[in-house]
Amino acid sequence: MLHEGVRTCSGCGASLIAKLVLKAARKPVVVVSATGCLEVATSILPYTSWKVPWIHNAFENAAATASGVEAAYKALAKKGLIKEVPDIVVLAGDGGTYDIGFQSLSGALERGHDFLYVLYDNEAYMNTGIQRSGGTPRYAWTTTCPAGEVLKGKLEAKKPIALIVAEHRIPYVATASPSEPHDLIRKVRRGLEVEGPAFLHVICPCPRGWRFDPSLSVEVARLAVKTCFFPLWECRWEDDDMVLELTGPSKLIAEVPELKLPVEAYLAIQGRFAHLFRPKRMEPLIRQIQADVDANWKLLLRRAGMA
């Protein structure tokens, strides 16, 4: 569904995720992209990498565009001009989702449009040169939250976007990782099947911005899951109650807690956290990140009824 010749960096998680999402689709799809690395790298005029109908809109309004696309297809179907409304998929980065695109996303969820919103979360505004976003995790280096003598990267915690979206009480919300492609594909299909909005939050390793060797992209995502930095789950609403289930390796970790790796395994292989280990080890900061991870994991276990 994507042509070769995509101009993402070598080892980019974003093109991998886009490829997997499109592979999962079984009906005709229309893709809407917010501005960002994936959009730029797949659509430098006059070239396009998309084999499916694709719209690029501004940075902030992907969900609004998807709402309009859905309404337009529905109108065509009503007039008998088309037989079937295609699946509508949004692909947007963290800047375009946590921050500037959040209002249009929240509105579209509230109106209940039928589309799947895929957030590929590379945890910074990568396309414009690695600026912090609401999705950047605590103590990660970016160009706008540098690591030096005084500051040690971003001071604030990562916004729990998937849970915030889940509180909109839409039919389906899930998290996924390219290191678990089967789980990811199953969740894309589920998200496309449900009536109404669905949201998929995918961890998206970025060798350029996270500072690691491109061959490690899938391994970094795998460690995010194994350390519970990025747990895998899915959630729906039943009788006004959130039904959240852990999936894949995260479910296994919940059952066998010894399998949970210390978050350091994830941090230490990425240059964006190098200041936590060199020139000297910043024990309190590493411990703070572990505490963040543990608290979020505990919350999820409680919501999954596994605490």
Next chain:
Amino acid sequence: MSSSLPGWKELPMGGVAFRPSTDIKTGEWRLGFRPVVKEEKCVGCAMCVVLCPDMAMGLGEEGKAQVNYDYCKGCGICARECPYGAIEMVPE
């Protein structure tokens, strides 16, 4: 609004990208290493096909992994992720 302004049906289309990006040979980006498949070890599980971010890995006629060097950027994900150790990054 003035009636002399065009309605949405008369507005020109936005930018339309019409050429497939296959014209762009991203294989030129490789930085000195390329993946080579050891056919005797490859069982055709297609894990590399699934995980290549550049659509540069496929299965050949024999059902073995086959690299398209026109587009392979040499990231090395396939070599690292192959469960059978059947792909090696070799200097070029």
